[in-house]
Amino acid sequence: MVSVLKILGERIAFALAVIFSVLILNFILIRLAPGDPASVIAGESGGITQEIIDAIRKEYGLDLPMHEQLGIYLGNAIKGDLGYSYYFNTPVVELVISYMWPTILLIVVATVMALILGTVFGVIASRKPDGWLSNFLTVFSLIGYSAPPFWTGMLLIICFAFILPWFPVSGYSDVTLDVGPLGHALDILHHLILPSITLALIYLAQYSRLARASMLEVMGSDYIRTARAKGLSESVVFFKHGLRNAVLPIITITGLHFGNILSGAVLVEAVFNWPGLGTLAFDSLLRRDYSTILGLLFFSAVMTIVANLMTDLCYRIADPRIKIKKR
Amino acid sequence: MIDSRQHESTLLEVNNLNVDFNTREGIARVLNGVSFSLQPGEVLGIVGESGCGKSMTALSIMGLVPNPPGKVVGGKIIYDGENLLECTPERMRKIRGNHISMIFQEPMTALNPVIRIGDQITESLLLHQKLSHDDAIDKATELLREVHVPLPEKRIHEFPHQLSGGMRQRVMIAIALACEPSILIADEPTTALDVTVQAQVFDLLLELRQERKMAIILITHDMGAIAEMAGRVLVMYAGRVIETATVDDILQKPEHPYTQGLISCVPILHMGSDTERKSLNEIPGIVPSLTSLGHGCAFEPRCQSRLPRCAIDMPITFDTDTDHKTACWLFEQR
Numbered sequence: 001m002v003s004v005l006k007i008l009g010e011r012i013a014f015a016l017a018v019i020f021s022v023l024i025l026n027f028i029l030i031r032l033a034p035g036d037p038a039s040v041i042a043g044e045s046g047g048i049t050q051e052i053i054d055a056i057r058k059e060y061g062l063d064l065p066m067h068e069q070l071g072i073y074l075g076n077a078i079k080g081d082l083g084y085s086y087y088f089n090t091p092v093v094e095l096v097i098s099y100m101w102p103t104i105l106l107i108v109v110a111t112v113m114a115l116i117l118g119t120v121f122g123v124i125a126s127r128k129p130d131g132w133l134s135n136f137l138t139v140f141s142l143i144g145y146s147a148p149p150f151w152t153g154m155l156l157i158i159c160f161a162f163i164l165p166w167f168p169v170s171g172y173s174d175v176t177l178d179v180g181p182l183g184h185a186l187d188i189l190h191h192l193i194l195p196s197i198t199l200a201l202i203y204l205a206q207y208s209r210l211a212r213a214s215m216l217e218v219m220g221s222d223y224i225r226t227a228r229a230k231g232l233s234e235s236v237v238f239f240k241h242g243l244r245n246a247v248l249p250i251i252t253i254t255g256l257h258f259g260n261i262l263s264g265a266v267l268v269e270a271v272f273n274w275p276g277l278g279t280l281a282f283d284s285l286l287r288r289d290y291s292t293i294l295g296l297l298f299f300s301a302v303m304t305i306v307a308n309l310m311t312d313l314c315y316r317i318a319d320p321r322i323k324i325k326k327r
Numbered sequence: 328m329i330d331s332r333q334h335e336s337t338l339l340e341v342n343n344l345n346v347d348f349n350t351r352e353g354i355a356r357v358l359n360g361v362s363f364s365l366q367p368g369e370v371l372g373i374v375g376e377s378g379c380g381k382s383m384t385a386l387s388i389m390g391l392v393p394n395p396p397g398k399v400v401g402g403k404i405i406y407d408g409e410n411l412l413e414c415t416p417e418r419m420r421k422i423r424g425n426h427i428s429m430i431f432q433e434p435m436t437a438l439n440p441v442i443r444i445g446d447q448i449t450e451s452l453l454l455h456q457k458l459s460h461d462d463a464i465d466k467a468t469e470l471l472r473e474v475h476v477p478l479p480e481k482r483i484h485e486f487p488h489q490l491s492g493g494m495r496q497r498v499m500i501a502i503a504l505a506c507e508p509s510i511l512i513a514d515e516p517t518t519a520l521d522v523t524v525q526a527q528v529f530d531l532l533l534e535l536r537q538e539r540k541m542a543i544i545l546i547t548h549d550m551g552a553i554a555e556m557a558g559r560v561l562v563m564y565a566g567r568v569i570e571t572a573t574v575d576d577i578l579q580k581p582e583h584p585y586t587q588g589l590i591s592c593v594p595i596l597h598m599g600s601d602t603e604r605k606s607l608n609e610i611p612g613i614v615p616s617l618t619s620l621g622h623g624c625a626f627e628p629r630c631q632s633r634l635p636r637c638a639i640d641m642p643i644t645f646d647t648d649t650d651h652k653t654a655c656w657l658f659e660q661r
Contacts, residue, residue: 222436228391229431230451230502231424244441320486321440 011312015305022301023077026294027070037288038062041086060086073294082298083291087284092295095280100299102172103276105188107265109196114203115254121204122211123243129216137208144205149264153198153271160194167194170273195272199264203257207250214246221245248319255311259304337405338542339365339388339427339510344402346383346392346566348617355617357383357397359566365510370536370543372557372574374550374589376614380566381546385512388544389429390419406510425455428503432515434496438487444471445483448502455506470501474531493524497531504535511536512544517552529556550593554578559650562586565615565625568644572651582653585610585626624655632657 038056042048057063061072076083082092125134161169168174173187218224219242227241262277269278277296284292316322346358358380365371373381386392388404390411404411406427411419431437438447448470449463458466464483471479474497487495496516503511513532517525529552536543545556553560553574560577562570562585570583581587588610612629623638624630630637634656645658 222431222433223439225391226431226437226499226502227439227450229389229424229429231420231422231454232450233420241439241442245439248441319441321488 008313011309015309018305019298019301023074023294023298024070026297026301027073028066030290030293030297031066035288037086037290040288077298082295085284085289085292087287087289088292092291095292096277096295096299099275099277099280102274103262103265103269103278105192106196106199106268106274106276107261109192110199110265111203111254111258111261113196114200114207115250117200118204118207119211119247119250121208122213123215123246125208125212126215126219127238129212134212137205137212141205141209144201147201149198149202149267150271152201153195153268156194156198157271167191170271172275195268195274198271199261199268202264203261206257207253210250210253211246214249215242218242218246244318248315251311251315251318255308255315258307258311259300262300262303336367337364338367338369338407340403340405341384341388342403342405344384344387344404345400346380346387347398347400349396349398350618352616352618356620357566357617358387361402361563361566361568363561363568363571365542365544367509368536368540368542369559370533370545370557372553372560373544373546373563374548374553374560375563376548378614378617379563381548381563382514383566384563385429385514385544385546388427388510388512389423390414390416391423421455424451424503424508425506426508427510427512428506428508429512429514430496430499430503430516432518434492434499434519437499438495440487442486443483444485444487444490444498447487448483448498448505451502451505466505467501470505471498473535474498474501474504475527476501493520493527496520496524496528500528500531500535504539507539508541510542510544512546514546515548516545517549518547525552532556550578550590562589565620566617567625567654569626569654570652572648572653576648576651582647582651582658583626583655584630584632584657 036053038053038060039048041056042052054063061069064072073083080093082096084091085095088095121133121137125131125137128134157169160167168191172191173184174191177183177187179187219238224237224241227237232241265276266278266281268274269276270282273279277299280292281296283289284296341364342362344358344361345356348355348357361380361384363371373384375381383392383397387399388406388411392399399412402412406422411422414422438444445464445467448467449458449460452458452463452466453460456463467483468479471482476482476494476497482490482494482498487498490498496519500516511532516532517528520528532543532545533556535541543556545552547553557574560570560572560574561568562577562583564585570577570581570586572582577586578590581590588608591608592610594607610629615625615628621638623636623640624633624642627633627637637656640656642654642656644652644654647653647658
């Protein structure tokens with residue numbers, strides 16, 4: 001247990017260093033990009049004159065040299081203040097937190113869906129590697145992987161919101177309903193189904209292929225023959241001896257995919273008008289809302305690091321061969 | 328060994344066993360009319376080159392021939408009055424690991440890497456012997472002690488990667504012995520191990536056989552192991568049994584030209600100077616492809632003493648002596 005805590009501490013220290021570097025890198029990158037927030041703000045509020053722009057620059061500290069701006073930014077970041085959004089007129093941290101939950105909900109539901117269904121499909125397909133399900137999965141994964149999520153999203157809306165009006169077209173919840181907390185949760189779930197399927201489709205296909213390949217490999221290994229030689233039933237051989245080993249690569253890939261799924265969520269949120277970080281990122285990019293963009297980038301870096309940390313811990317639990325002491 | 332063997336009840340009888348494999352080049356008959364019998368408590372050696380059907384014979388007895396591509400297409404395997412080839416899969420699972428168990432060549436990969444040693448041993452005890460979990464753990468510890476694994480109480484909580492190859496093979500033996508089988512099939516149990524460890528494993532097998540009166544089928548290409556362990560020996564070539572005899576007969580008066588070649592290929596250690604060193608013997612030629620066997624003897628193309636009919640007719644098995652059978656036309660006149 002002590003060694004687990006030690007490794008955890010080590011990992012967290014490492015993660016903090018990464019987050020700090022991400023802060024600096026993002027700050028520099030966004031300022032290298034073309035566009036001037038002062039003129040956008042001036043444009044939003046009416047007339048653009050040089051005096052107004054200069055006043056805005058001064059007010060937001062944009063007239064200072066870059067290294068001074070960075071110093072102020074980092075100093076505030078350590079205190080938990082990621083700046084103030086010019087456009088939303090709210091502190092960035094508050095803004096990000098208010099948009100964070102719908103995204104986390106979407107990502108977690110989509111990942112769990114893709115992971116469970118993908119593994120189940122792949123495992124079933126591996127039982128008959130030349131069967132119709134296996135061939136169907138090959139085609140399905142090709143389509144799932146190549147189709148952009150905004151396209152599949154729109155297609156799902158057309159099929160299951162217009163032609164078959166089973167699900168709402170877009171949004172997070174129906175504000176006109178007055179149904180109490182449970183009804184509200186069910187309403188959110190109802191809205192969640194199409195976007196999470198859209199996001200899950202990309203990964204479902206990949207996980208099912210991976211599960212199939214991994215299961216086929218494992219079922220051909222010597223220890224499976226040993227298990228059969230003990231006289232164990234085929235289902236014990238398959239699930240206890242086979243699946244346990246076959247899920248290891250899937251765990252790894254899920255962790256690696258987390259960064260991708262976050263960027264996939266941006267597109268899906270835009271299509272379904274889901275009030276999450278993706279929508280926020282989209283709006284703030286158009287507005288050159290530097291502090292919000294930085295806050296979002298920072299936040300997604302933190303999420304990715306946390307996800308990888310969790311994957312790492314899961315992997316250690318699932319595979320005893322990975323020694324706690326070594327990295 | 329003992330000659331009263333015939334009077335004892337036969338434990339296992341394999342009769343005219345045929346196994347086909349579907350390959351890209353066509354159907355390969357990997358086992359062709361394999362017949363032999365096994366008496367209680369006997370150590371039967373099966374020798375031959377790689378691919379001659381040794382392991383496939385073992386897998387057929389266990390009902391573990393990979394299907395597809397393999398298929399048992401004919402013959403009988405009688406164990407305790409029951410034809411194993413006609414058993415239901417459920418019945419076969421009750422026999423496998425319980426009455427007949429097997430240890431494999433590769434101890435490094437034959438154990439499941441993510442399951443603790445203890446659980447891997449208790450699995451068959453819980454299944455076949457219906458022991459309680461605590462009793463099964465006690466039995467597993469006892470088994471590990473019996474196969475000379477040090478600190479068994481500690482080992483049962485460890486994973487396979489924490490053990491050396493020799494220790495893993497001992498664990499495999501413990502797994503195979505868990506339900507006190509009457510037949511243990513050891514498929515090249517020491518090939519992957521150091522020479523010193525090999526000797527330990529053989530000693531262990533002999534010791535356990537003595538204690539438990541179980542029969543062992545030892546599959547190997549190591550003539551040294553055969554000389555040390557076996558009572559009777561089957562020599563296989565290209566899916567057929569070509570010679571059967573006691574171990575002394577096989578080593579001292581081998582009859583089939585292939586067996587003679589095999590024995591002469593065993594290197595003898597010379598203690599003298601370098602000039603005395605001779606080059607190693609070999610049997611010229613290679614094992615024929617099993618998909619393109621002709622009608623004649625499969626060894627005919629490599630045989631030094633072949634007769635004209637060897638290429639045309641498959642030799643039948645001749646009784647050349649008490650307990651000595653050879654499938655070769657050279658022995659027809661006797």
